[in-house]
Amino acid sequence: MTKRPEGRAPARPTIKAVAAAAGVSTAAVSQAVNGTGRLSEATRRRVLDTATELGWSPSASATALRRARTRTIALVVRRPTDVLGSDPHFSELITGLEGELAPRGYGLLLHLVADMAQESALYERLAAEGRIDGAVLTDARADDPRPELLRGLGLPAVLLGAPDTASPVPRVGLGQQGAGIREAVGHLLELGHRRVAYVAGPAELLHTRLRLHAFEERLAEAGLLPVAVRHSDFTERAAVGVTEELLALPDRPTALVFPNDSMAVCAIGTAQRAGLRVPGDLSVVGYDNLSLGRWVHPRLTTVDQQVQRVGAAAARTLLVGCGEDVPPPVLDGRPRLVVRESTGPLPSPA
Amino acid sequence: MTKRPEGRAPARPTIKAVAAAAGVSTAAVSQAVNGTGRLSEATRRRVLDTATELGWSPSASATALRRARTRTIALVVRRPTDVLGSDPHFSELITGLEGELAPRGYGLLLHLVADMAQESALYERLAAEGRIDGAVLTDARADDPRPELLRGLGLPAVLLGAPDTASPVPRVGLGQQGAGIREAVGHLLELGHRRVAYVAGPAELLHTRLRLHAFEERLAEAGLLPVAVRHSDFTERAAVGVTEELLALPDRPTALVFPNDSMAVCAIGTAQRAGLRVPGDLSVVGYDNLSLGRWVHPRLTTVDQQVQRVGAAAARTLLVGCGEDVPPPVLDGRPRLVVRESTGPLPSPA
DNA sequence: ACCCGCTGGTACATCGATTAACCACTCCGG
DNA sequence: CCGGAGTGGTTAATCGATGTACCAGCGGGT
Numbered sequence: 001m002t003k004r005p006e007g008r009a010p011a012r013p014t015i016k017a018v019a020a021a022a023g024v025s026t027a028a029v030s031q032a033v034n035g036t037g038r039l040s041e042a043t044r045r046r047v048l049d050t051a052t053e054l055g056w057s058p059s060a061s062a063t064a065l066r067r068a069r070t071r072t073i074a075l076v077v078r079r080p081t082d083v084l085g086s087d088p089h090f091s092e093l094i095t096g097l098e099g100e101l102a103p104r105g106y107g108l109l110l111h112l113v114a115d116m117a118q119e120s121a122l123y124e125r126l127a128a129e130g131r132i133d134g135a136v137l138t139d140a141r142a143d144d145p146r147p148e149l150l151r152g153l154g155l156p157a158v159l160l161g162a163p164d165t166a167s168p169v170p171r172v173g174l175g176q177q178g179a180g181i182r183e184a185v186g187h188l189l190e191l192g193h194r195r196v197a198y199v200a201g202p203a204e205l206l207h208t209r210l211r212l213h214a215f216e217e218r219l220a221e222a223g224l225l226p227v228a229v230r231h232s233d234f235t236e237r238a239a240v241g242v243t244e245e246l247l248a249l250p251d252r253p254t255a256l257v258f259p260n261d262s263m264a265v266c267a268i269g270t271a272q273r274a275g276l277r278v279p280g281d282l283s284v285v286g287y288d289n290l291s292l293g294r295w296v297h298p299r300l301t302t303v304d305q306q307v308q309r310v311g312a313a314a315a316r317t318l319l320v321g322c323g324e325d326v327p328p329p330v331l332d333g334r335p336r337l338v339v340r341e342s343t344g345p346l347p348s349p350a
Numbered sequence: 351m352t353k354r355p356e357g358r359a360p361a362r363p364t365i366k367a368v369a370a371a372a373g374v375s376t377a378a379v380s381q382a383v384n385g386t387g388r389l390s391e392a393t394r395r396r397v398l399d400t401a402t403e404l405g406w407s408p409s410a411s412a413t414a415l416r417r418a419r420t421r422t423i424a425l426v427v428r429r430p431t432d433v434l435g436s437d438p439h440f441s442e443l444i445t446g447l448e449g450e451l452a453p454r455g456y457g458l459l460l461h462l463v464a465d466m467a468q469e470s471a472l473y474e475r476l477a478a479e480g481r482i483d484g485a486v487l488t489d490a491r492a493d494d495p496r497p498e499l500l501r502g503l504g505l506p507a508v509l510l511g512a513p514d515t516a517s518p519v520p521r522v523g524l525g526q527q528g529a530g531i532r533e534a535v536g537h538l539l540e541l542g543h544r545r546v547a548y549v550a551g552p553a554e555l556l557h558t559r560l561r562l563h564a565f566e567e568r569l570a571e572a573g574l575l576p577v578a579v580r581h582s583d584f585t586e587r588a589a590v591g592v593t594e595e596l597l598a599l600p601d602r603p604t605a606l607v608f609p610n611d612s613m614a615v616c617a618i619g620t621a622q623r624a625g626l627r628v629p630g631d632l633s634v635v636g637y638d639n640l641s642l643g644r645w646v647h648p649r650l651t652t653v654d655q656q657v658q659r660v661g662a663a664a665a666r667t668l669l670v671g672c673g674e675d676v677p678p679p680v681l682d683g684r685p686r687l688v689v690r691e692s693t694g695p696l697p698s699p700a
Numbered sequence: 701a702c703c704c705g706c707t708g709g710t711a712c713a714t715c716g717a718t719t720a721a722c723c724a725c726t727c728c729g730g
Numbered sequence: 731c732c733g734g735a736g737t738g739g740t741t742a743a744t745c746g747a748t749g750t751a752c753c754a755g756c757g758g759g760t
Contacts, residue, residue: 062745062748107481364715725738
């Protein structure tokens, strides 16, 4: 039991300590770690050695103040209900972001807000305090105020889930939302389905519109109309309600398409509870390729949109916007249908 | 011709600008916003008004440098496999943390690492750079190196998922892990089950041990031994493998207890796939009370440990450790069993 | 001897806020 | 009329790192 008075700060070394230990000026130390200025190779090495020896890293606060750059990126999650809880979307996105940010010494500042007003206010505060260098904007809306806001604040940003039209900020991936849904509908049509219903996300989200449009378009190409379209939030509760409603329809749909996997799984449960077999009586398609879906019974047919890669691309885009010298993002993958067991041939009419 | 065509930096106002506009010294401005010093009410108000008028907030970098406090808390998620993806645990935890941190102007810095070595290295880097004021340590291990490490770095921390024994850092909640499991086992015993198996998390995690001990203890109180105990990571894939193995046992268990809900759901799927009815032939208990569990078929019996509240308590504890003046955390809830449909009476012997 | 250019560094102002020390002024009792 | 105590501010040093401007040698051409 060492008697150490608590809270005794270990007094981290400063650039001054390193300079003294190496017998040079603080300027030399700075130049050594940043690779700037003109130092002899011998001096540079000696400085770097003493730096590691003392366990010194430049203070993030001081550097941030001097350079007006914090090496921090904001990710704000809007969470009107409890979406985050069930949605793997953000976890995957964060994984993708981190993979690119961390190696460059960047940090991810995470915030949760309830609505768009709070989100905008938060960006303004973060910008006013100079806490961040950029932001990842998720869930693009139809008339999204954020790109313009961030541009006004002088912060680079990247918008996820919007088509690549001209805009104040770059946009990344999730742009081919339609492709996955088209594939899913095509799959259902091939199986013989004619009465297909679509459960969409909140109407104000841009990707909701994109996917819905793709859904209707693909059906139209087969000369069909959706038997029903319902908007919902992303909650499991909504999934259950909508499913019950759709199953009670006079011309009951034989296939349901959902905007995420959690909802699809709940829908399967609801159908089973109502005495229907999946996919015998009802086919169900999800979205996201949540790993859970591979193991439930029946295994879930879903759309994999590779959120992780999108996150990585978004991070790269932002880093470029921050003046970092990184290879530009490449985003090859597009959403792809993963066919498993929750979809099957049209039930033969009794 | 400016280098940045439209990215003209809006030149955020500084304390100097506010001081000039209000006709006072910068010191007065500082005292006004911090409520320190002795300023007349009139001056204070005038300063605050011009501050909001100019849209000024003190620079986080400058304040951090001067006060040696960043108002940032680190949450490092160790993720050997893809646990984060499916585990709602962290989402809930983050929600709880944010609820307390955000109102006090604190930010949450999120990092993902692969193993404990990386995690320790990360804390050292964050501390050396002075990027954080404290850290939330999740998933306590048997001989956890982090509390000692963080103490050595002079950073307040809070350890989650450990009993409240003496330690370098405070510990919060999740300490009564046993209570929930005891309740679950009691429930199964009441239903007549005698052959119960336990699927545990990774052996090095402290809460794994606590829960396992509670499981065995409660069974012993009824004069029973576990029919089997298996360790696993938290992945769905492992759930499937373990379930298949347990169901193939000569004295097949009639009830399975899992360390999280995703695994339990997958186990149910696996059992169904093997032709077993749940809970007719097999009872399944989860842990976490993931919202999905309320809607699958059958609805999942699980343990609710109120992670969100734990997060809130952890945040409060940390804020106190940072010298913030907040009400001390109160953590009333203990884990509670939520009985639903995936558990049922012992199958009558054929 | 003188100036030039080059190498390898150093001195100092600066980023934006905080805070201890200090000062001008008024009021008041003795 | 003077000392002492408030009141309501200001001045200036400081946090740690960065970068521009400057300087000391030194070799070499003329």
